[in-house]
Amino acid sequence: MGRTPLPKDEALQPLNVKVPSEDLYFVQEVLKPALGVSYNAEAVREVLVQLRTCFRLPQYVVEVLEAEMKAKKLNILGYVQELLLRRYEILRDQKPASPGASTRGRRR
Numbered sequence: 001m002g003r004t005p006l007p008k009d010e011a012l013q014p015l016n017v018k019v020p021s022e023d024l025y026f027v028q029e030v031l032k033p034a035l036g037v038s039y040n041a042e043a044v045r046e047v048l049v050q051l052r053t054c055f056r057l058p059q060y061v062v063e064v065l066e067a068e069m070k071a072k073k074l075n076i077l078g079y080v081q082e083l084l085l086r087r088y089e090i091l092r093d094q095k096p097a098s099p100g101a102s103t104r105g106r107r108r
Contacts, residue, residue, distance in 0.1 A: 017044075051076055 019027075024040075031043040054062040054076070069079045 027040050027043050031047065032038070032040065035043050035046050037043050037046065050056065054065060057065070065079070069076065072079070072082075074082065
C-alpha cells in the first residue's frame with residue numbers, strides 16, 4: 001500500500017492528541033509496521049486519509065456506499081463496524097462443525 005503524500009501546496013495543520021498507552025502501543029507496534037511508515041504521525045495521517053476517502057475506492061463505489069450509510073444513518077466508523085459484524089456472521093456460519101460436535105449432549 002502506498003504512502004499518502006503530504007500536500008505540497010497546503011500548509012499542514014498541527015494536531016496534538018493525547019492517547020492512552022494501549023492506543024500508542026497500537027500505533028507504534030501495529031500500524032507503523034503494517035503501513036510501512038517510520039513515524040507515528042505518518043501512521044495516524046494514513047488512517048485518517050483512508051477513512052476520509054473510503055479507503056481510496058473509486059468514486060462510483062464511494063457514492064453507492066455513502067448512499068447506504070446515509071440511508072442507515074451511519075457514519076464511516078459505524079458502517080465499517082456493521083460490515084465487520086456481517087463478515088463475522090458469514091464466517092461463523094461457514095465454520096465446519098468440529099468432529100465431536102454431533103455427539104455432544106448425547107449419552108452413549
